[in-house]
Amino acid sequence: MKKLFFFLTFFVFASVNAQRLFNVSEQNQPDVKLFVVDDPNQADLNVHEVRSADKAKNNDGIWFFTKNIDQAEKKVCFVKEENQADLKIHFVSNQNEAGWINESKKSLLN
Template sequence: MAIPRTIMLLVFTLTVIVGYSQKIFQADSPAEAQVKVFAVEDPDEADLWVCFVWEEVELTRTGLWMDMRFAHEADVIIFFVDEEKGSDLKIWLVDTIEESKWIKNEKKKLLSIKKEPK
């Protein structure tokens, strides 16, 4: 039995959305984090331009992060570090959804982490 084209398209679209936008949880310490993040002061130094969104329906493209209240709700657990040398990922915060994007594609693998179930 063939899967209807619309169902395949829907599954593909949802996979793309989940793969590029993220539900994040901010850990209390670096040891609890899967990815250590540093917010740069110059956009040219960033790996990713990030825009924080407030509604799950807004998670539609690369670089959109939604801060979750609980770790079990998140796709990835991050910790903001104070020094660049201690970071895995450098971000530049942008004001609009349209500005969010990957600058360094080789860093994409850092955000494909799924938190292990407890």
């Protein structure tokens, strides 16, 4: 029974996609470099930020920024120039508007 519990626990945590993020200040530290665009049509991903980590479990644009790097699944850095970014994002106020526009970039947060 212990083995089954361990396996199921591992499977659940291994299947969680990276939506708990930590914002690093140095550009050489992040897993993904982000650029915020004003126009949602220019974004790869529409992002809605939530205040609770349990609401940000899938790779669907619902993000939670942790205060502790050890709790994050990905380290991100916001860059000032679009050509420095791996991913262009647009923040949305409604959770239903969050989601991928450019599916080819989705693997950056897996």
